[in-house]
Amino acid sequence: MGAIVAFIAVIILVLIVLAGTGAANLHFLLGVIIPYLTFVTFTIGVAYRVVKWGRSPVPFRIPTTAGQQKSLSWIKDSKLDNPSTTTGVIGRMGLEVLLFRSLFRNTSSKLYNGSIFAHKWEKWLWMGSLAFHWSFLIVLIRHFRLFMAPVPSLLHLIEAFDGFLQIGSPGIFVSGIILLGAVSYLLFRRFYIPQVRYISLTSDYFPLFLIIGIALSGILMRYFIKVDVVSAKELIMGLLTFKPIIPKGIGVIFYIHLFLVCALFAYFPFSKLMHMAGVFLSPTRNLANNSRMKRHVNPWNYPVKVHTYEEYEEDFRGKMKTAKIPVEKE
Amino acid sequence: MANIKLPKPEELSKIDHKPPQKRWMDTPAEFKQGMYCYGAKGKNLSAVDFPNARDWSPDDKDWKLPENWKEIVLEGMKERLGKYRSFHIFMDICVRCGACADKCHFFLGGGDPKNMPVLRAELLRSIYRKYFTASGKMLGKVAGARELTEDVLKELWYYYYQCTECRRCSLFCPYGIDQAEITMIGRELLNLLGLNTDWISGPVANCYMKGNHLGLEPHAIKNNIDFMVDDIETITGIKIEPSFNRKGAEILFVTPSGDLFGDPGIYTCMGYLMLFHELGLDYTWSTYASEGGNFGFFTSMEMAKRLNSKIYAEAKRLGVKWILGGECGHMWRIINQYMDTWNGPADFLEEPVSPITGTRFENAKATKMVHIIEFVADLIKHGKLKFDPGRNDQFKVTFHDSCNTARGMGIFEEPRYIIKNVCNNFYEMPENTIRERTFCCGSGSGLNAGENMELRMRGGLPRANAVRYVHERHGVNLLANVCAIDRAALPALMDYWVPGVKVAGVHELLGNALIMKGEKERTTDLRGDALPGKEGNEDA
């Protein structure tokens, strides 16, 4: 159900572009106004969400400890999985953000002949998400060639690396293919694994369809329905220098691609895609397990009503004295 | 009260059909006997000034909610979104990848999809979206949002008291989303309406008024310990004289009250007493701070803080230098991650130094509270204790890491080091069921009642299954642990799933093996069972 709604939503987005570039001739809207609006929505939206999270304090130091604590000097502590220092936390966060450490934990042991253990590869989700996020990042970075003149040498390096297969002309970028493959896998598992299907919402399918649309339109544009790259760059540079122009004859597919990208970025701050920023703020990961060594302060700590020793002794003084337990007041 | 329905004949014939598969939002919770605890009693709620104190039962249709209950819950959510970054972020960033889905022991053992951590969180998240996000307000169900109705509230109650706050899901989540945290806040919201269980609210009231969950009054604590002292004398010939509420002692000792009462907790406690005596430790028990555990933690942060305050208050009153803590699970999560923040700074105490070895416990220099397992591991390392591990040869031992000390602290090597020193036969359970990946006993977070036995058995199945493996493979017959709730809950679990496996605290094993100065030749272990090779000549 959720998948259908999400799919239709993406189709409608494409139809809007078709109508806009065709009959309505809304190139300026699609090529200039919407990208500007998207930029504003994205930056303000993300900043707003992050600031809002940041305003909620972290009252308690609650890292999920995933290894040996630092205790006695002769016991080796797990510096990354149970960090007790800021360096350790940075390491842990690095592993988490760059390599998805927690997802990698999914090992499972299997019994063969009822006796011998063997470890089973259970890392499809980890591999799929890693492939997806990294290829997405590389594709995104590659696009900076459209935003920059001259193109920095680092970009050339990435492109050379990405295009190492050297097939066809223009050369195939592996990242685009991996991106499409990985995002399709992530969608596939939402359909295929019943537990995941059961928990999936429209808002889980929508970004996946959107990204598939973006990747497909991008690949089509590069390899099949060629667009005028020079004009496209002109349009983008125009946007960046606040001298927007609409060069003639870029091709509908470019507008589809651009509009879907805008949709994704505009949707970003309203959605679970915010996990990109949220992961850095997650208190179970970004705090050191050192609250016995170093006091952690709760900004809203307030005095509470307690049952004092004096009240307790009042209640039990007789019994305590009989039992020869020392009391404050005789 | 029991709503056991007999199936109609045609229902019986349909038995092999799949249950109707509707979206989870359209499937209201079905309250099944054995899956939930009795409702809280009014007197226990009012003893600690909790709102809406009244007797109620989850079986009743009318839960006697205040008229503006919905407002109270939503107001409460709003307040907590502003107070806890964890809660706010966990409501927002879940991508429903499903990595946690098959990590929860209740899902693994019971099969109810709403026990998948992600879905348990979605129960609350759907409400959050409806009332606190733009998309949820506008798009409703399409955005995964739903109205807060009485049925939804009941569902929340049912499933938030089917979570043991063990944090196993959090370990596997790529963003560290912690269902324990969400459950804790969910339960806080429910407590705003007086929706607690008898098994939790009773101990909370006891602990507040009398100092411990069991409600042991000062003389009863002393009697119980005296009783253990007598048993120790019978077994070892040594008379121990512990002190209570003694001012000027160097160390205050705090342990969960479960160790003072009931089998097999008392044997662990006997182990402590013997150890302290052998060391000649200058320490005291307290009858006021006579509870290390904290059932308040299973109701609200504020209640937990109120109960926890006694430990520092008593340490200050008695003028001790530092505090030593016994074996317990959630008690140690609290000491490690909450106590100093709530009730510190403990500037009236000194940095803990072992009076025997001189080791400074750097890792506890702020809280000034040391785990007895750390304390003892240090003693053994310095060769301060003599053991006869042969006195544990009747046992083949495996070790269960408690969830809280595993994923809220990380004490893995120390207990194993002790066990290996006091026992000759130690076997680990399979790797993905121990250490940080340990499975819960199924009874944590105040769920170790009798009326929800089916829930406990289901939830404990993954743990028991791993025990059974080492039981069958290595003949393991003793499940060691460092948690009072484990000691209370695991015997039942073993009796059902792996009969023949006993449960013991690490200090019971230590007490068995500890060679004490001037002891007579022992013929029995702390339980009074004959030692290997000493059968038939027990003391009459």
Place this chain on the structure above:
Amino acid sequence: MNLINLLSSKKSAILKRWFDEIVSTYPDATSSFLKTQDDPFANPVGQTILHGIDGLFDELLKDTDSNEMPSFLDNIIRIRAVQGFTPSQSTAFTIFLKKVIREELKDEIKEDQLYNDLAALEARIDKMALLSFDIYMKCRETLYEIKANEVKNMTFNLLRRANMLSEVQEE
């Protein structure tokens, strides 16, 4: 070919169907997990059922009455007895096997006229079903015993002390 040989040769197909029938008594989201995860520690329910029916199937094909059947049944029923199923739901999986065999071997049974063999086998399955009721009851009794024991353990100390006191007074 007699029925026993036929069953042996089709064992894996029959077991698969039987297993599917059993796990389909759980919600969809659960049954798929029970089927796919083959780590016995990550999926105790699914793997116990699978091993259990494997054992039961072999036992059923043996000539003599076996001693092993109760333990295989016990492993499965012990789980279902705490999963909120009614007694009949907990034990009905034994009877599922009849349907599975009839459907899986429909053609062969008709062709080779194996009805007598089938009747004999089904009688054995019936026996297994009856046995499973006994085991179910035992599991539930254990559960109640455990509940009672917990209360007893809690008060054990008190009782012991009470006894001690009365002994002292008698002296």
